[in-house]
């Protein structure tokens with residue numbers, strides 16, 4: 533695969549990373565999982581993504597942090613609890629299909645080595661298109677190559693780097709959410725939306741724009757092709773119980789995930805596009 537001048541491959545432990553450095557930004561994408569690990573626009577030099585200091589790069593376990601790709605289901609599998617949470621492509625090696633430079637940045641196209649796996653019957657093609665420019669644009673395209681429709685769920689499970697979870701606010705959500713920490717009961721979205729405990733919520737609404745306000749600094753998240761936004765912070769006890777998170781690391785991260793959780797149908801020869809843009 534021919535890489536452009538602004539892209540190179542580096543190795544970290546057992547995995548290969550694509551490092552991108554162009555006039556607008558730098559970024560890093562792990563070929564294990566098609567998993568974006570870093571995005572730093574040059575106009576402010578601020579890292580937008582959080583990666584756990586205890587994350588494993590063993591090429592077996594999904595990386596804790598960055599933007600895991602959840603597909604073709606979200607959370608646990610509905611029929612078989614033995615199957616991996618969030619699907620199987622985040623623990624797979626991905627291939628580079630193309631790298632391209634334009635006036636606005638570098639575009640990288642990747643695909644997982646296979647889309648077939650236990651727990652999913654569809655004949656699908658999955659493509660990840662990442663544009664690294666002044667903003668980061670991520671598109672996850674799910675195409676149906678078969679003759680019958682299939683349904684799937686997915687998410688761009690972004691971990692945002694923040695200064696302090698106890699002093700940050702999420703703007704842009706207003707309806708009800710299903711609370712995974714309270715037996716999936718429905719609650720009204722708090723206003724203002726601040727954080728003081730374990731948070732694991734599926735908001736069934738489709739806001740185009742969300743903002744994380746963190747010590748006056750704003751990170752903007754634009755979404756399309758989604759039916760939900762998932763908001764997650766494990767808080768202290770769960771962080772401590774996870775091997776790949778430090779005890780206090782919940783303080784500096786917030787997941788805001790552009791997601792499909794309501795089983796999107798894809799007709800034969802059709803393509804569904806899930807998109808998240810980070811500014």
Ligand SMILES: O=P(O)(O)OC[C@H]1O[C@@H](O)[C@H](O)[C@@H](O)[C@@H]1O
Pocket residue numbers: 594607617618689712732733762764789
């Ligand atoms: O540990 P994992 O599989 O990466 O998942 C992390 C979290 O991901 C969130 O999307 C889920 O809503 C949480 O329930 C889950 O704990």
